[in-house]
Amino acid sequence: MSQPEANDSASLLFNQSLEKGLAVLRAFSAQRRTMTIADVADAAGINKSSAQRMVFTLEQLGYLRKHPQTRRYQLTPRVMEIGFNYLAANPLIEVANPFLSELTKVTTETSCLTEPDLLDMVYIARFVSAHFVPVHMPIGSRIPMYCTGSGRAYLSALPEDEARAMIERSARTAHTVHTCTALADIMEKLRETRQRGYAVNSEELFLGDMTLAAPVIGGNGRPLGAIHLVAPTGRWTREQAERKLGPPLLQCARAVSSSARAMG
Incomplete structure (x- = not known):
């Protein structure tokens, strides 16, 4: 089959109604907790008629509910079933959890596992420190690759040309005065990260937030994600964090990588 024919076949299989339904679910956020049909149409980029059909269907399936007084729609807990199924079926999380737990115990700081999705890293596991953490990042939170420790750790383990292309596609917004x-x-x-084995992000995404991150490498030599430790600037200088947190972080990342490779 030629390339144009393959593309035509793929386009015939593509279900636009499913695309619109997912767009409606994704339109709800912390900034748009409740919406009218018109709001949904605008946020999802579809016409009002399509929005009405999608909302009705999702309401019947239990993914949306309508407030009896305001008549505005909001997500229901059933939406979390999809994300939970992903977490439950992800073998990397199962492999990493014991090591992350030990890393937090040894360092007394929050440890996290993230995976790549397009140009972001997504939190998929987290062991929280008993100490104050300036930024709350629950499971499912997304952070850009180009200006974060976990993102740069992941990018550093890719071929340089591939990493460069991804950075070029990134918006590269200056989130703070420290953002590179x-x-x-x-x-x-990224070159510095390859040399020392871990990346350092100091207040480039959030003020007061510093992270050290190392890549998790799979059996094919490519990165699967990254592990990072949160080192708030109120408790750590960069020199202290690198000296005391760098070694256990690297040990954890290597152990998870080894277990991931054994897993196949």
């Missing part, structure tokens, strides 16, 4: 946005500067940070 220049392509050449980020590439230099």
Whole structure:
């Protein structure tokens, strides 16, 4: 089958109604907790008639509910079933959890496991420190690769040309006065990360937040994700964090990588 024919076949299989239904679910967020049909249409980028059909169907299936007084729609807990099934079926989480638990116990700081999705890293496991953490990042939170420890750890384990292409596609917004946005500067940070084995992000995404992150490498030599430790600047200087947190972080990442490779 030629390439155009393959593309035509794929387009015939593509279900636009399913696409619209998922767009409606994704339209709800912390900024849009409840919406009218018109709001849904605008947020999902579909017409009002389609929005009405999608909302009705999702309500009947139990994924949306309508407030009896305001008539506004909101998500229901059933939506979490999809995300929970992903977490439950992800073998990397099962492999990493004991090591993350031990890492938090040894360092007394929050440890996290993230996986890549497009140009972001997504939190899929987290062991929280008893100490104060300036930024709450629950499971499912997304952070950009280019300016975070876990993102740069992941990018550093990719072929350089591939990492560069991903950074070029990133928006590279300056989230704080410390955010590094220049392509050449980020590439230099990736080279430094490869040399020492872990990345450092100091207040580039959130003020007061510093992280050290190391990649998790799979059996094919490619990164599966990254493990990072949260080191708030109120408790740690960069020099202290690297000296005391760097070694156990690397040990944890290597152990998870070894177990992931054995898993196949």
